Amino acid sequence: MIKLIECPRDAMQGIPEFIDTAIKAAYINQLLEVGFDTIDFGSFVSPKAIPQMRDTAEVLSLLDLHNAKSKLLAIVANVRGAEDAMDFPEIDYLGFPLSVSETFQKRNTNASIKQALNTVEEIQNLCEVKGKTLVTYLSMGFGNPYGDPYSPELVAGFVEKLDQLGIKIISLSDTIGVADAPLITSLLSLQISAFPHIEFGAHLHSRTEDIGAKVRAGAKAGCRRFDGALKGFGGCPMADDELVGNMATEVMIATLEENGFDLKLNKPEFDEAMKLAGFVFNP
Template sequence: MIKLIECPRDAMQGIPGFIDTAIKAAYINQLLEVGFDTIDFGSFVSPKAIPQMRDTAEVLDLLDFHDSKSKLLAIVANLRGAEEALSFPEIDFLGFPLSVSETFQQRNTHASIMEALKTVETIQNLCEVKGKKQVVYLSMGFGNPYGDPYSPELVAEFVEKLAQLQIETISLSDTIGIATPDLITQLFEVQIQAFPQIEFGAHLHSRRESIAEKVLAGLRAGCKRFDGALNGLGGCPMAKDDLVGNMATEVMIETLESEGYSLGLNKSELVEAMKLTHFVFNS
């Protein structure tokens, strides 16, 4: 079964103008109607670092789940954020950004990789107590622009450490959009075979014209979990100045359906969500 993770949080977080809380909530409520497996809806991080996400708790209070099957994921960058996220019963997953690049780990969470791994372990213990799941994003998982060490073998070392911590979901993240189809296939194939107990996801950033080949590369390797954002909006504001957008969800849907996958989405609600993106991100 294919899992699509829709990421309005990633789409919104780098936009300089503050999006009104009610507008954010209305957009996420529409996404909840579509039938995505999970909505990456917000983050509990420093408002100084990511001011766009300072109202995540208020947005959550305005969400109306109806009969939505979608689960909620919130990003956290430290123990304080994790504890806040864990106080909300509506949140199913806590996402933590662990970087293969030391430079990016410092830029993104103001902590070393070693410190971040300790935080992952603490959050994992808290999640087990609270009945939640942690999703670890391996940022810069396909290379970095800083000259920090990188290799597929290094990625495997990180996955091994996370496996020892009983992490069940790891999303390999191409934070700056440099992954090639060959590297995507290689990384996922090796990790999926080596760690069958772990669900591996693809959080890739890409130019629109390269999305289909990247999805197909992941599929070839056995990846069944893909993150995206409608219209390919967003990118990581901590990575570098010029953002490479998220994988456009609508292109991923077209690619996956052309391969024969039935995604179980409400297409009429998807059309409405696509219309809303133009209002939300230009308001």
């Protein structure tokens, strides 16, 4: 079964003009009607770092979760953010960005990799106590532009450390869109075979013309968890001067269905979400 994680948070976070809270909530409520496995809806991070997400708690209060099949995920960057997210029983998953690049870890969370690993352990302990699940994103998981060390063996070392902490979901993240199909297949295959008890996801950024090949490469490797954003909006504002957009969900859906996967989505509601995305991101 394929799990699609729709990421309006990732799509919105780098937009400099503040999106009205009611508009955010209306958009996410429409996404909840589609039947995605999970909605990455917001983040509990410093409003100075990501001002667009300063209203995450208010957005959550406006969501209609009655009969919603989708689970909610919020990104956190430190223990304080995790503690804030713990106050909301509606949130199922906490996501933490751990980077295999020392430079990007400092840019993204103002911490070293060693400090970030300690934070992961603390948040994992909180999640176990509070009944939530931690999703760890391995940022720069397919390479980085900073000249920091990178290799598949390095990634495997990070996965080993996370496995020792009891992390059950790890999403390999191509933060700047550098991965090609062969690397995606080989890296995911290696991790999935070595750690069959861990659920591996792919959070890939991509040019539109490369999305289909990347999805097929991930599926070929056995990956069944894919992140995307409608129309490919977004990208990490901490990563580089030129943002590479998210994987366009509509292209991922078409690719997966062409390859025989039944995604069990409500297509009329998806069409409405696509129309609303055009309004939210191109007012």
